[in-house]
Amino acid sequence: MEELFFIQHxxxxxxxxxxxxxxxxxxPSAICGLIIGVFIGVSRVFGGTVxxxxxxxxxxxxxxxxxxxxxxxxxxxxxxIGIYMSPFLASVFGFSLCSGAYxxxxxxxxxxxxxxxxxxxxxxxxxxxxKMIISVVLPQAFRRALPGCGNExxxxxxxxxxxxxxxxxxxxxxxxxxASETFKYTEIFFIVGIVYLLLTSVASWLLHRIENNLRLPGxxxxxx
Amino acid sequence: xxxxxxxxxxxxxxxxxxxxxxxxxxxxxxxxxxxxxxLIGPSGGGKSTLLQCINFLVTPDAGRVWLKGEEIIRTxxxxxxxxxxKVGMIFQDFNLFDHLTALNNVTIGLVRVRGMHKQExxxxxxxxxxxxxxKDHIYKYPAQLxxxxxxxxxxxxxxxxxxEVMLIDEPTSALDPELISEVLAVIExxxxxxxxxxxxxxxxxxxxxxxxxxxxxxxxxxxxxxxxDKIFLRAECERTRAFCSKILELYGNA
Numbered sequence: 001m002e003e004l005f006f007i008q009h010x011x012x013x014x015x016x017x018x019x020x021x022x023x024x025x026x027x028p029s030a031i032c033g034l035i036i037g038v039f040i041g042v043s044r045v046f047g048g049t050v051x052x053x054x055x056x057x058x059x060x061x062x063x064x065x066x067x068x069x070x071x072x073x074x075x076x077x078x079x080x081i082g083i084y085m086s087p088f089l090a091s092v093f094g095f096s097l098c099s100g101a102y103x104x105x106x107x108x109x110x111x112x113x114x115x116x117x118x119x120x121x122x123x124x125x126x127x128x129x130x131k132m133i134i135s136v137v138l139p140q141a142f143r144r145a146l147p148g149c150g151n152e153x154x155x156x157x158x159x160x161x162x163x164x165x166x167x168x169x170x171x172x173x174x175x176x177x178x179a180s181e182t183f184k185y186t187e188i189f190f191i192v193g194i195v196y197l198l199l200t201s202v203a204s205w206l207l208h209r210i211e212n213n214l215r216l217p218g219x220x221x222x223x224x
Numbered sequence: 225x226x227x228x229x230x231x232x233x234x235x236x237x238x239x240x241x242x243x244x245x246x247x248x249x250x251x252x253x254x255x256x257x258x259x260x261x262x263l264i265g266p267s268g269g270g271k272s273t274l275l276q277c278i279n280f281l282v283t284p285d286a287g288r289v290w291l292k293g294e295e296i297i298r299t300x301x302x303x304x305x306x307x308x309x310k311v312g313m314i315f316q317d318f319n320l321f322d323h324l325t326a327l328n329n330v331t332i333g334l335v336r337v338r339g340m341h342k343q344e345x346x347x348x349x350x351x352x353x354x355x356x357x358x359k360d361h362i363y364k365y366p367a368q369l370x371x372x373x374x375x376x377x378x379x380x381x382x383x384x385x386x387x388e389v390m391l392i393d394e395p396t397s398a399l400d401p402e403l404i405s406e407v408l409a410v411i412e413x414x415x416x417x418x419x420x421x422x423x424x425x426x427x428x429x430x431x432x433x434x435x436x437x438x439x440x441x442x443x444x445x446x447x448x449x450x451x452x453d454k455i456f457l458r459a460e461c462e463r464t465r466a467f468c469s470k471i472l473e474l475y476g477n478a
Contacts, residue, residue, distance in 0.1 A: 115319070115322075117315060117317055117318075118319050118320075120276075120281050120319060121313070121315060121378070122321075123281055124311070124312075124313035125308065125309065125337055125382075125385060126308040126309035126333065126337045127305070127333070127336065127337055128301070131336055136332075139323050140321075140323045143323070216365055216367075217365040217367040217368050218322050218323075218365055218366060219323070
């Protein structure tokens with residue numbers, strides 16, 4: 001009885017609070033990350049030398065630094081040069097930039113898979129480079145990049161748990177607090193794990209639906 | 225009385241090198257209004273490179289181009305894009321946009337490049353697709369079309385832009401004999417309607433029948449130019465004779 005009371009009155013409200021914070025972290029980070037990824041991916045394939053180099057450096061840095069270190073720099077480091085961000089903002093900022101670097105790699109792969117001939121055809125019709133990228137290349141590349149980008153979003157859901165390291169108390173943070181108050185580490189983190197599993201399941205279901213909705217003849221998955 | 229035709233397209237001194245290899249050497253060509261000029265010659269002889277240099281899809285190392293008397297300045301982007309709209313291009317492997325239906329393959333250039341109103345573009349696209357005999361296939365995606373149908377969509381896509389001249393690069397090389405005839409019929413029809421065209425092909429029977437002039441290209445050089453009869457029966461150049469006799473041996477006198 002006591003257990004049930006404890007779960008109902010302490011665990012569930014705390015985790016619910018944490019879950020809402022997590023979702024508020026994940027959704028904007030996923031969207032910003034994807035947008036950054038598309039921009040960086042396009043720059044890496046179609047950019048001039050300068051833009052391409054900058055984009056490559058960006059990806060090298062943000063894929064190379066551990067995410068926790070990046071978050072520490074945004075939250076603890078930037079105040080030294082007079083830039084202050086709330087824990088929440090620093091987390092979204094850090095996640096978006098890191099996620100964008102990974103997305104760009106999937107986007108780049110997809111861009112390179114578009115047949116060269118279609119680019120010739122677009123140019124022969126009088127398309128400028130920008131119009132060609134927007135109307136011909138991206139709609140196709142996006143479909144090809146989606147499985148990879150979806151994977152990155154699933155990762156994001158889980159690495160959003162790092163936000164509590166810079167005092168943005170989300171699901172894992174709330175779990176950590178209750179667990180250390182009660183010493184019920186196993187039970188609490190098991191529940192936390194299940195909640196993440198639910199989140200990723202919902203996300204992959206959603207991503208599948210998007211993939212199916214965007215499916216076109218010629219862009220099917222090959223069934224063996 | 226022979227009509228004096230205006231030149232639509234003039235190409236002078238086209239040269240292209242890839243590293244050490246010179247794939248196009250000082251090629252010059254004038255195409256008059258309503259004329260069908262056919263480029264023949266061995267593979268790797270520079271036919272595709274010449275065609276792609278004409279609308280600057282390949283950047284030539286030297287060479288100048290005039291469309292209706294006006295020289296095209298390649299570095300002037302706006303002028304280049306405007307010029308390309310007036311030069312329709314057909315590719316060997318169709319190069320349709322895979323994510324768009326046949327209809328939208330045709331409308332996309334009208335809407336995005338020419339800024340035409342959507343409905344107007346749709347009407348024009350339907351008309352152009354009907355013209356190449358694809359009335360029943362306008363909502364199909366490239367993956368659902370046969371090779372011949374794809375090539376006809378690409379012709380409709382180029383025609384919709386109201387080109388002054390069409391560059392056609394081995395339009396039938398990727399097709400089987402039945403499909404070849406449906407594509408060639410469309411091209412013949414264009415010619416009958418007065419479209420100015422430069423076409424490269426290995427289809428000698430067709431070249432001989434419909435070309436106004438044949439250009440023999442080998443190793444990046446234009447070796448000989450002349451009427452079909454001259455090229456096939458009384459070629460001056462030894463290489464042209466050898467190439468044509470090989471072809472006639474293969475395909476008979478068609």
